[in-house]
Amino acid sequence: MNIGDVARRSGLPAKTIRYYEDIGLIRPQRSENGYRSFRESDLHTLAFLGRARALGFTIEDCRTLVALYEDEGRESAQVKQIAEDHLRQIDDKIAQLQSMRATLDKLVHACAGDHRPDCPILEDLAQEPPHTDP
Amino acid sequence: MNIGDVARRSGLPAKTIRYYEDIGLIRPQRSENGYRSFRESDLHTLAFLGRARALGFTIEDCRTLVALYEDEGRESAQVKQIAEDHLRQIDDKIAQLQSMRATLDKLVHACAGDHRPDCPILEDLAQEPPHTDP
DNA sequence: TATGGGGGTTCCAGTCGCGGGAAGGTCAAG
DNA sequence: CTTGACCTTCCCGCGACTGGAACCCCCATA
The missing domain is CATH 1.20.5 (Single alpha-helices involved in coiled-coils or other helix-helix interfaces)
Known part of the structure; x- marks a missing residue:
């Protein structure tokens, strides 16, 4: 998936998604042409982030929440x-x-x-x- | 009055007062040594601004409110x-x-x-x- | 007279969470 | 081959300050 697709499917602007990569909230892969290549799991994380942000959590809270979500031992x-x-x-x-x-x-x-x-x-x-x- | 005095009397941080001058909300005079020299009217405007900000008005609203306050024909x-x-x-x-x-x-x-x-x-x-x- | 401290000054950078826009690369359709 | 829709990076701006650096000014005391 390219960024436009995940933007549509997650409801987040492409700008926001790039920003989230910048600050290390997501780590999409890259295609040969340099385009970001998103997996379903990236989309899932983005949707998670969108909902957390909608509840007013700060970005740093979101970072922690994602980490906890991915931590089976939480x-x-x-x-x-x-x-x-x-x-x-x-x-x-x-x-x-x-x-x-x-x-x-x-x-x-x-x-x-x-x-x-x-x-x-x-x-x-x-x-x-x-x-x-x- | 120097900035420290108006800061104490208005309750606003000196930094904020300088910022308000920067953006043209107040126009204090200057002493020979380059220090800002505030009149009672400046202090009054700053207190006005402090209360308006405390009510959540934006800076631009504050600018308009001060202008209206000073406009007898409002x-x-x-x-x-x-x-x-x-x-x-x-x-x-x-x-x-x-x-x-x-x-x-x-x-x-x-x-x-x-x-x-x-x-x-x-x-x-x-x-x-x-x-x-x- | 040196010095110390508590004023003041300017300017620059950072905050938070992006959004806008420029300048350019990529790709599929006509 | 060109068009147009994508994508990329980069940098600036928002609002309303806040912090800090580097420097100037003034007064009191040793």
Whole structure:
């Protein structure tokens, strides 16, 4: 298989696939003409990577996950650890976004959004922090 | 005020402040010795930027927001538009993260996390997509 | 007067995960 | 033989900084 075929079948852009080879996530063979030659197992790995990335795992997590997948002697605890860490990171990010969202939503609702210049959004952003006098 | 002072008072790293000058968000004056010399108004703009960034606005949004803030003839509708667009983006991102979170959480709970190699997380990632035969 | 330390300055490189585009080689069809 | 669809490598750019090197400035102290 050439790169275009695996791109279509894995759903990953060819650029991404080349990049994954660059950073050593996959090691496709080469044809005589210099083209990358992918086996079914490469495609499988790429699909694995695509799904891991879709779940938000970093490239380094993906590297570890692929290694664990290929390691018959792995312990599921290792995999779970990575997933739990990532889950926590996601939770943190969601919390942060929800906090922003709450503030922003309040401000948006407080703003008339008409032709006049008065704007609670700008006023909030411009707000001096409470000045602590010594 | 030197950069260290504004850094302390605005809560922004000196590096960030220099970067903001680089990209034209602020235009501090210079002392004879070449040091940046910040006025209270610069500090105020930096604090504004800090709060806008904390709400997740992009630098380009911040540039526009500062311009609107300084424009007496602005219409609050312009500000609200930016905020609403940003709010939608946040909502999209939250939804995406929650979808990841849901999948990940299911997988984490399905995984024993012990010394055995069997792992539903890896199995899910390795899963072949339903093959559509023609 | 030397020196030490804590400011400041510029510039360059790196982060993360690719995407765009140039310049060129390869291959099958018409 | 040419066209067009592939493929290759290479380098630059994104966003919003962050780290570090190499250097300058200023003040206090020995």
